[in-house]
Amino acid sequence: MGEAPRSLFDKLWDAHAVVAREDGATLLWVDRHFIHEGSFHAFDQLKKKGAGVARADLTFGIADHYVPTRGRSAPIPDESIRHMVDQLTENSAANGIELFGLQDPRQGIVHVVGPEQGLTLPGLLIVCGDSHTSTHGAFGAYAFGIGASEVAHVLMTQTLWQKKPKPMRVKVEGRTAPGVGAKDIALSIIARIGADGAQGHAVEYAGAAVRALSMEGRLTLCNLSIEAGARCGMVAPDETTVTYLRGRPFAPKGEDFERAAADWLSLASDAEAEFDREVALDGAEIAPVVTWGVSPEDALPIDGVVPDPEHAPDPGKAAQIRDALAYMGLRPGQLLTEVRVDRVFIGSCTNSRIEDLRAAAAVLAGRTARVPGFVSPGSSLVKRQAEEEGLDRIFREAGLEWVESGCSMCVGINGDVVPPGERCASTTNRNFKGRQGPGARTHLMSPAMVAAAAVTGHLADVRPLIGTRA
Amino acid sequence: MEPFRHLAALACPIARANIDTDQILPARFIRTPRSQSHAPMLFHDMRFDADGKPRRDFPLNRPQWAEAQIIVARRNFGAGSSRESAVYALADYGIRCVIAPSLGDIFASNAVNNGLLPARVAEAKAEELIAALEHGAAEVSIDLEAQTIRAGNHVMAFAIDPVWRMKLLNGWDDLDLTASFRAEIDTFAKRDAERRPWAAPAR
Ligand code: SF4
Numbered sequence: 001m002g003e004a005p006r007s008l009f010d011k012l013w014d015a016h017a018v019v020a021r022e023d024g025a026t027l028l029w030v031d032r033h034f035i036h037e038g039s040f041h042a043f044d045q046l047k048k049k050g051a052g053v054a055r056a057d058l059t060f061g062i063a064d065h066y067v068p069t070r071g072r073s074a075p076i077p078d079e080s081i082r083h084m085v086d087q088l089t090e091n092s093a094a095n096g097i098e099l100f101g102l103q104d105p106r107q108g109i110v111h112v113v114g115p116e117q118g119l120t121l122p123g124l125l126i127v128c129g130d131s132h133t134s135t136h137g138a139f140g141a142y143a144f145g146i147g148a149s150e151v152a153h154v155l156m157t158q159t160l161w162q163k164k165p166k167p168m169r170v171k172v173e174g175r176t177a178p179g180v181g182a183k184d185i186a187l188s189i190i191a192r193i194g195a196d197g198a199q200g201h202a203v204e205y206a207g208a209a210v211r212a213l214s215m216e217g218r219l220t221l222c223n224l225s226i227e228a229g230a231r232c233g234m235v236a237p238d239e240t241t242v243t244y245l246r247g248r249p250f251a252p253k254g255e256d257f258e259r260a261a262a263d264w265l266s267l268a269s270d271a272e273a274e275f276d277r278e279v280a281l282d283g284a285e286i287a288p289v290v291t292w293g294v295s296p297e298d299a300l301p302i303d304g305v306v307p308d309p310e311h312a313p314d315p316g317k318a319a320q321i322r323d324a325l326a327y328m329g330l331r332p333g334q335l336l337t338e339v340r341v342d343r344v345f346i347g348s349c350t351n352s353r354i355e356d357l358r359a360a361a362a363v364l365a366g367r368t369a370r371v372p373g374f375v376s377p378g379s380s381l382v383k384r385q386a387e388e389e390g391l392d393r394i395f396r397e398a399g400l401e402w403v404e405s406g407c408s409m410c411v412g413i414n415g416d417v418v419p420p421g422e423r424c425a426s427t428t429n430r431n432f433k434g435r436q437g438p439g440a441r442t443h444l445m446s447p448a449m450v451a452a453a454a455v456t457g458h459l460a461d462v463r464p465l466i467g468t469r470a
Numbered sequence: 471m472e473p474f475r476h477l478a479a480l481a482c483p484i485a486r487a488n489i490d491t492d493q494i495l496p497a498r499f500i501r502t503p504r505s506q507s508h509a510p511m512l513f514h515d516m517r518f519d520a521d522g523k524p525r526r527d528f529p530l531n532r533p534q535w536a537e538a539q540i541i542v543a544r545r546n547f548g549a550g551s552s553r554e555s556a557v558y559a560l561a562d563y564g565i566r567c568v569i570a571p572s573l574g575d576i577f578a579s580n581a582v583n584n585g586l587l588p589a590r591v592a593e594a595k596a597e598e599l600i601a602a603l604e605h606g607a608a609e610v611s612i613d614l615e616a617q618t619i620r621a622g623n624h625v626m627a628f629a630i631d632p633v634w635r636m637k638l639l640n641g642w643d644d645l646d647l648t649a650s651f652r653a654e655i656d657t658f659a660k661r662d663a664e665r666r667p668w669a670a671p672a673r
Contacts, residue, residue, distance in 0.1 A: 256668055
């Protein structure tokens with residue numbers, strides 16, 4: 001008898017286990033630790049203990065959550081926001097941590113910059129004090145978000161105590177139609193299993209529709225794992241992964257790269273590996289999706305109607321729908337395509353990579369947005385590339401603003417907020433109450449669908465707008 | 471950390487699903503340093519209206535629940551952002567336990583790191599508890615060793631990961647535990663660097 005078959009996740013877990021306690025808690029080695037402005041709590045804990053950073057060489061700082069998206073050459077006017085960025089600069093410098101700061105040409109959103117710089121690699125264990133760290137799993141890495149106390153623990157020891165999540169597989173077979181992308185796949189999964197459907201699980205995405213995704217698409221898919229409650233999401237590395245990584249600044253070079261690539265390509269679930277749970281979707285059945293409520297699970301195909309609490313399966317669910325509709329200002333039975341929007345936002349770690357910008361630009365080219373909005377590229381390098389491709393011109397000519405890179409209107413803490421009561425078609429990941437600003441109403445969708453909302457002024461199916469141009 | 475064994479305290483029902491960490495502590499407050507109490511910001515936009523006045527319909531604002539140390543909610547409490555300050559807000563307010571059918575993983579882990587018990591109960595049991603509390607039951611007693619919750623004549627079991635249970639019961643601090651494995655960590659790091667030379671960032 002050989003060894004018991006293992007899933008990709010089992011292999012990643014085993015490769016990082018330093019010691020396992022009897023009760024199941026395991027001390028894991030951390031390969032990469034990303035920090036952003038929110039790390040100040042952890043550094044305060046270190047200062048209190050008089051402790052230092054164990055492995056500054058494996059720690060990277062990125063300014064993204066509080067950075068301004070306009071007027072970057074001037075000092076940040078709001079003092080408390082400026083302080084957040086300054087604290088990161090000071091804490092990084094004091095501990096010898098390489099920082100992609102506000103003025104760095106490589107600056108951007110942590111989950112865009114990590115992959116772009118080749119800091120995110122297959123087989124790594126990656127943590128960051130940010131729930132969307134699941135994004136990096138797109139490379140076949142074990143990547144997950146942690147809280148401030150855990151950030152402090154990693155800074156001090158380069159390790160973390162974890163209990164093992166259960167492996168779960170989500171298979172999307174078949175082919176998705178034109179106009180349907182990773183965001184639609186991810187929102188369809190969340191709508192199916194619920195915002196807590198994958199809690200306690202490590203999700204592996206598999207199937208033909210997943211394999212067909214570019215790295216950008218896989219990053220979007222894994223990014224949204226946390227919105228299904230998963231601890232992490234991952235896609236087994238393949239040629240798409242290796243091709244993306246070749247020549248990235250921090251990726252191995254020359255022969256080292258070839259050796260690494262061979263190791264990476266061996267990272268896959270064994271044929272007989274057992275999963276605690278399996279979910280299957282047919283890619284061909286997935287339509288462009290929008291959210292109507294205040295949880296990412298409140299997602300429906302664009303040709304649907306706003307749900308009616310009277311038809312809910314139980315009183316709890318009915319109350320949930322009623323509460324969401326009151327906040328969102330929607331009527332039961334209303335056609336989703338009748339919902340007018342006040343503004344649009346294209347950005348965030350979910351959908352701000354070059355492919356996302358291209359998809360939005362393809363719809364906006366030669367058209368005019370009926371509502372205001374702006375585009376914040378995922379990184380300063382994505383911004384430069386988009387400008388080289390002339391995408392910035394398409395956005396500007398359509399009437400949208402083209403701004404600098406950061407978390408921006410995804411969470412609004414840099415000052416980019418949706419005004420109270422306004423409705424925003426957004427490429428972000430959370431439609432929580434107040435997420436884009438107090439009283440803001442958020443509808444999540446793909447970049448192409450946001451572009452469709454921009455040019456029509458309401459939630460709209462992008463499919464008639466692509467490939468049918470006069 | 472203080473060990474957590476028993477708790478007998480007032481419990482406040484918040485009969486809502488998906489109370490995410492943005493609701494527990496809105497993002498605009500996460501820049502607050504730990505030295506400052508996070509209690510005034512707890513559930514801020516659910517608790518206060520746009521003028522900053524307490525909303526009368528929010529359970530924690532009712533006199534009978536103002537002193538609660540336990541919250542009972544519907545599914546998916548604490549989903550969303552990893553902000554530990556959501557737990558700081560609960561802890562600073564005096565909350566020591568959240569009971570719900572499901573809880574966000576990162577939130578629950580942050581809770582345990584701050585001595586706050588995340589207790590999972592079956593959906594029907596959560597509804598039973600919420601109904602009992604809304605109809606006048608007040609004190610709830612929790613036994614972590616036995617994993618039981620008692621409210622009046624309602625008794626129910628709750629689930630918690632065994633690792634988290636041990637940690638709370640003993641008041642363990644991760645850093646102290648890790649310190650005892652120094653040698654193992656060093657050995658692992660050395661061997662790993664040979665096994666996976668490509669894992670280090672190429673500079
Ligand atoms: S873009 Fe939004 S979700 Fe992503 S890291 Fe920034 S704040 Fe978090």
